Amino acid sequence: MFMIRSKALYIFIIFIAVLISGCSEYNKVLKSSDIEYKYNKTMEYYNEGEYYKAYPLIEELIAFYRGTDRAEKLYYIYAYSDYYLEDYLLASHRFDKFVETFPRSDYAKECQYMAAYCQYKMSPNYSLDQDPTRKAIDKLQLYINDYPKSKRADTCTQLITELETKLEYKRYNAAKQYLKMEDYRAAYTEFDNLLSNFPDTKYREEAYFLIFKAKYKLAVNSIESKKEERIDAALKAYITFVDRFPESKDIVEAEKWYSELQELKRETNVANKS
Template identity: 35%
Template sequence: MFLRIMKKGILLLSLLFLCLSCSEYQKLLKSDDTAAKYTKAEAYYNKGLEEDSNRDLRRALGLMEQIESQFRGKPQGQRIAFLLADTYYRLEDYYLSSFQFERFLQLYPDSEKAEEAAFKMAASFYYRSPRYNLDQSETNKAIEELQVYLNRYPEGEFVESANDMATELRIKLEKKSYEIAKQYHLTQFYKAAIASFNNFIADYPGSPFREAAYYYRFDSAYKLAINSYEVLMEERLEEAKEYYKSYKKYYPEGEYIQQIEESLTDIDSRLQNF
């Protein structure tokens, strides 16, 4: 019984404290005391980081949005501009964080926070990158900004993370290109598939999808040949055989070797008839 009363008492005190805290915050928002807002905004920001509290970060953001422009050109201006951008970033509002970090770098290019701002601006674009099957403009922009960071800070604090992000995004672009070519293959547009796989192989020599691209290029050529008019079949079978040789050269014990060898047997059998 006593424990139940204690729990209720603690809950009521917590609710009372929360109400008082909200009331204090609302009064501060309506006040004209920029110095108090600055001090409290930084306190909310630090508490948000320490306690992983989005509520405190949002409160910090509300205050910083009100006062940031009033501190430009003042000693605290650089600090509040960085905190504003970083709060957007930590709240995962990556459209506004990229904008604010870019503006910070324009206003304070020599800041000790410039490297972190450059990385987080690029990372904001990284987090905005959509699934591989959607438009990849944001992905290209993210790769570009990550490369800017890597070029500017080749031994910087965030180099490993930037490289990992750039690699992941490049693989996403490769996957999109590969899946487009594969879709041509699956829908039996074999000429388009062959052309797309040729482009893919030329554009992405180190891709994890490279072996599959070699195989499906061969398979597209093989199926194009066996479904051709007889007058075109011999030439197309020979072309498919050349694609077989390319796959065999690079992947003699590859994942698709059994399928490709079976298809080659059929190609040789058909060529004997010519």
């Protein structure tokens, strides 16, 4: 099945469809040399939500009105047209460019927020690369820093929390996957990273338990030359877990593994002395 991936291609196809359908009025607008008429029709199309019609006209008018008062309004609706056509990457760029070009505009604060919000809209599913998510967090935080008293600052805080929760879950899920694949070193390292990056994570108790589990599994399956060192690391992980969560539902299982590790340590010590 053919997928339209480019917004420019999408607009072109719609544009051709409009021409083929015999839209005489739109043809007249496109071919007109009356710039005032084109400007008014552009605003009409935009206000009616016909962004695919407005878009080619906006591009033409921006070049004509560059350096005039109308350029600001045109560039503003240019960015929003990309946004409403769901080209968030280009929209974010255009909103940023608006702020850069018109820093004193009444729309500048709004456009800075929209540039960040478009980045938020591009944040992918947790299983995919999260560079867009981190970029969105940075841009949202920048807006909060620049406009801490803005009514949108609270919204930015909520969006950041949502995005950080996604990053948190990605790390948690990755650690669980490593454990499932029996890559115990990678598993406890990833759980350590989870706790370092998200110290208040809701997975905190489970993470400490699974760090112990991963180190326990690594120890009991270890080669002889590294067994003693890994047993000691697992015993320390057990102590850390029970000190922090003495009432955990996993205490019974943890104590069972702890007893096994102590017995394994005694056996290892005897073997090393032989």
